[in-house]
Amino acid sequence: xxxxxxxxxxxxxxxxxxxxxxxxxxxxxxxxxxxxxxxxxxxxxxxxxxxxxxxxxxxxxxxxxxxxxxxxxxxxxxxxxxxxxxxxxxxxxxxxxxxxxxxxxxxxxxxxxxxxxxxxxxxxxxxxxxxxxxxxxxxxxx
Amino acid sequence: xxxxxxxxxxxxxxxxxxxxxxxxxxxxxxxxxxxxxxxxxxxxxxxxxxxxxxxxxxxxxxxxxxxxxxxxxxxxxxxxxxxxxxxxxxxxxxxxxxxxxxxxxxxxxxxxxxxxxxxxxxxxxxxxxxxxxxxxxxxxxx
DNA sequence: CACGACCATTGAATAATTCAACGATTGGTT
DNA sequence: AACCAATCGTTGAATTATTCAATGGTCGTG
Numbered sequence: 001x002x003x004x005x006x007x008x009x010x011x012x013x014x015x016x017x018x019x020x021x022x023x024x025x026x027x028x029x030x031x032x033x034x035x036x037x038x039x040x041x042x043x044x045x046x047x048x049x050x051x052x053x054x055x056x057x058x059x060x061x062x063x064x065x066x067x068x069x070x071x072x073x074x075x076x077x078x079x080x081x082x083x084x085x086x087x088x089x090x091x092x093x094x095x096x097x098x099x100x101x102x103x104x105x106x107x108x109x110x111x112x113x114x115x116x117x118x119x120x121x122x123x124x125x126x127x128x129x130x131x132x133x134x135x136x137x138x139x140x141x142x
Numbered sequence: 143x144x145x146x147x148x149x150x151x152x153x154x155x156x157x158x159x160x161x162x163x164x165x166x167x168x169x170x171x172x173x174x175x176x177x178x179x180x181x182x183x184x185x186x187x188x189x190x191x192x193x194x195x196x197x198x199x200x201x202x203x204x205x206x207x208x209x210x211x212x213x214x215x216x217x218x219x220x221x222x223x224x225x226x227x228x229x230x231x232x233x234x235x236x237x238x239x240x241x242x243x244x245x246x247x248x249x250x251x252x253x254x255x256x257x258x259x260x261x262x263x264x265x266x267x268x269x270x271x272x273x274x275x276x277x278x279x280x281x282x283x284x
Numbered sequence: 285c286a287c288g289a290c291c292a293t294t295g296a297a298t299a300a301t302t303c304a305a306c307g308a309t310t311g312g313t314t
Numbered sequence: 315a316a317c318c319a320a321t322c323g324t325t326g327a328a329t330t331a332t333t334c335a336a337t338g339g340t341c342g343t344g
Binding site: 012013017020035048061062063064114118121122124126131133135139 | 153154155156157159161166169170203206253257258259264271275277280282284
């Protein structure tokens with residue numbers, strides 16, 4: 001708190017602030033796309049978290065909500081056939097949430113729409129875009 | 143749709159996909175900070191949109207929700223003293239939402255917590271962090 | 285000045301989240 | 315082996331948040 005001023009000079013912090021600002025730009029469009037598929041943000045984020053099957057409690061952790069809310073969300077997604085409950089071999093208490101083929105398909109469809117970069121990114125020169133891409137790749141490879 | 147493959151090669155699209163992936167990393171922490179202040183995401187985003195006073199309908203547009211939901215959200219934020227309704231000189235139908243001093247203070251406090259960059263950004267070399275910062279600055283200046 | 289359109293609000297219906305309690309299962313302790 | 319506390323997902327009730335339809339007040343245009 002006392003070193004807010006010094007933090008502001010930290011390039012990582014500054015970069016992150018800009019990062020969030022850019023992200024804020026696209027939030028409305030993100031909501032539109034989700035709404036087109038009849039999904040609320042938590043439902044979409046649940047879907048998006050299922051790169052591999054996950055215990056329901058783990059989804060609750062990410063979404064920061066009650067387990068019972070995940071039960072409810074899962075019911076909705078299951079009704080649409082996007083998701084299914086599987087048994088966990090190693091622990092019969094847990095149920096694993098997994099994408100169905102349809103769920104996988106829809107998720108990719110949504111992702112494709114969200115992948116369209118916002119104006120701020122698109123306005124960069126192609127060289128800058130490549131530099132940015134490489135930088136972000138490096139960040140994720142840590 | 144037919145050119146999904148070519149889009150994948152577009153550096154801006156690739157960069158944006160990575161961008162979103164990094165952002166996903168911090169979502170849980172963001173929810174935690176908001177929860178510490180008793181705010182739901184829509185309430186926080188409303189607060190965050192008030193760089194200058196905004197018509198309530200404009201907030202509804204950004205949040206992609208009904209105007210009546212904004213009335214409700216505003217009531218909550220007003221109860222806490224974060225926000226106030228002002229008259230719009232030029233159009234007596236509209237009410238402008240504006241941050242109170244307290245609201246300004248709290249918003250900065252929250253922002254300071256969210257400004258802490260995630261590991262992926264922090265793990266970059268200081269030189270890369272600076273490059274990233276400069277790139278994002280340039281993107282926003284378009 | 286009459287008309288349709290827009291703004292924020294209200295009230296009712298609905299959706300989504302939280303909270304407390306439960307049955308089933310697990311792992312650890314004795 | 316037999317308890318015991320803890321965890322998992324679900325249920326039901328209470329609460330909170332969002333949508334939908336209708337309203338009073340205001341605006342701009344014809």
